[in-house]
Amino acid sequence: MNKPQSHQLIILAFFVSFSLTNLVVSARVFPNVSSWLPDHAPPRGAWDAFRNLTGCHLGDNYDGLANLKSYFERFGYISHAPPSNFSDQFDDALESAIKTYQKNFNLNVTGFLDDSTLQQIVLPRCGVADIINGTSTMNAGKQNETASSSKPRFHTVAHYTLFPGMPRWPEGTEELTYAFNPGNSLSETVKGVFAAAFARWAEVTSLKFRETASYFSADIRIGFFSGDHGDGEPFDGSLGTLAHAFSPTNGRFHLDADEDWVVSGDVTQSALSTAVDLESVAVHEIGHLLGLGHSSVEEAVMFPTISSRRKKVVLAQDDIQGIQYLYGTNPNYNGSSATSAPERDSSDGSNSSPWSVFTLLTFSYLYFTLL
Incomplete structure (x- = not known):
């Protein structure tokens, strides 16, 4: 059998690496709400069928209650089964x-x-559970924490909550880097939405955030995914779980690519009933990345649900108290809502093609295994 020639290996490496970076589907991102045709139909979300269960109570046997139990199991209200x-x-x-x-x-x-x-159950929401290890992160956790002392408890101060064990980025951390999955090929406009979301947290704390092109070495890694994407928390299509993020110092931040994401314009005036404001969801999930759990304060960005066609990006006092408890106060914070976008780092290859790293890795593997 003839060995492949070097130029053949290079071509093969190119196509393999190109395929690897396109395993992630493109996100349904819309630059402006005016780009849609009118749609006046009510939103049909992943859990809309639950509306048929109105009036059910103890002792009833009704088709669909098993699915509702799965919903409650997913968000921690029923023990795993x-x-x-x-x-x-x-x-x-x-x-x-x-x-x-x-x-x-x-x-x-x-x-x-x-x-x-x-009406509350069928709303789009964050994929992070409200109850973890038997302990509620919200109102119920204030008066009825888990009875087992062997399980971690949520630390509750005021209405905000922290994850079990109070994970946070290490003491002394001043800056966190973030990067985008190169397979998504996001525009600068979309990246700017995330920069604005990070800026809202940086405004009130001692932390700073900086974009980097080094996805695998970044502290926070952002990507759009569809369905089962390998982290045990599959997405479910339009208006179900919108996104999820992991507590410090994991750094993973995943968004459902099948949502109708809005990056500019007045989302509240959108004709599309399934329009979801990207910055609103990003601000919420960054709170989880920094160590905040869900809040029972409806005005807080850390409240678990958000309706379609709603913008909610301004940190409530509950959010501010929680994040300052973890990281202290920004000495320049004066209580205003002005924000500025963090700087972006282009010194480590942000102008290179998004598949260059995969090309090098794939070529190296093929070169040494096939020659």
Whole structure:
């Protein structure tokens, strides 16, 4: 068998590396809300079918309750169990989950599926759970923390919450770098939205944020993904879980590529019922990256849900108190809402093609294995 020639290896490396960087699907990012045709239909989200469960209560057996149990299991309200084990019986575990959910979201604690509870459940939301290791991060955690002393507790001060064990970036950290998955090929306009989101947190704390082109060495790694993308937290299409991020110092920040993301214009005036404001979601998820859990204060950016066609980017006092508890106060912060975009680092190859690293790695592998 003839060995491949060097020029053949180079061509092969190019196509393999190009394919690797395109495993991530392109995000549905719209530069301006005016780019859509009118759409006056109500949004049809991933959980819209739950609306059919209105009025269900303890003792009922109704088609769809098993799926609702899976929803509550996903966000920590029901103990982990294979979805196939869930029945359509409205049992004690479901009633308990509903009561805790209602308390967390400032609803009347009835234990049954009234209109206001289901209207909250079907809203788009962050994929981070409200209850972790049996401990609620929200209202229920203030009066009824986990009974087991062996499990980590959420530290609750005021209404904001922190992750179990209070993870944060190391003491003395002054700057965090962030980078974008090169497979997404995001425009400068989209990157600017994230810069603005980081700036809102930098304004009130001692932390600074800087974009870098070095994706694999960045402190925070941002990417758009579809469906099951390998981290155990699959996305579910339009208006389900919008994004999720991991607590310090993991640094992973993932967004659902199948959402209709808006990067400019007045999202509240969008004709598209499924329009989601990118900066609003980015500000929320950065809070998780820095160590904040979910808040029960509806005005806070760390509240778990956000409606489509809504912009929510200004940090509430609850958000500010929480992040300053972790990292201290920016000495220049005067309580105003003005923000400026952090500097971007182009000294480490930001002008190079997004697949150059993969090309080198792939070529090296092919060269030494095939020659």
